[in-house]
Amino acid sequence: MLGRVLIPALGETLFMVLVSTALAVIIGFWPAIVMIITDKNGLRPNEKVYKILDVIVNVLRSFPFIVLMVILIPFTRLIVGKSIGTVAAIVPLTIGSAPFVTRIIESALKEVDNGVVEAAKSFGASTSQIIFKVMLPEALPSIVSGITLTVISVVGLSAMAGAIGGGxxxxxxxxxxxxxxxxxxxxxxxxxLIVLVQVLQSIGMIIYKKVNR
Structure with a gap:
């Protein structure tokens, strides 16, 4: 009986974690790129744009997840047609994780050696070329490490979501x-949950070692 209950629940948790993390990476990636470009030391500094995004990311990150889930009930119902269940839980999990991903990618890109960026500029590389062909490849190990932490965090959030009908x-x-x-x-x-976290952490470390060669 225990196995018949836990195995489907494990599948639901994996589904929530992987889908919401993937969506959070997609959503969180683009604000990070804009912030790294518009930062005061960025490729095209723009203080207003950076501050607006910075405030939005900070506000979203500061919401307790349980409160965020409740606030997003109307939006969740609008998107998926219901506010409880595994699919519905993906909406607040994604929105709650995306700002974290944004900060991870922004921090990783800021760690890229400025000399590499200046060298690319001297060769006449465009802003998009510098971002996608120079900075992202250099920052990839840090990004992978950060996303691994995000996945583990989402596992905990998914368990919390289950407490209020998230499956x-x-x-x-x-x-x-x-x-x-x-x-x-x-x-x-x-x-x-402990085993799941350890497995996901191990997978993340394997990917990290491969991209860090």
């Missing part, structure tokens, strides 16, 4: 473990 292991822990006083379910859920 996955968090939902099982609350409904079958806490509410039905099943300590074995709670224990098994915790073990699965």
């Amino acid at each position: 996955g292991l968090g939902d099982i822990a609350i409904r079958y473990g806490y509410q039905m006083f099943r300590e074995d379910v709670l224990f098994a859920t915790v073990i699965l």
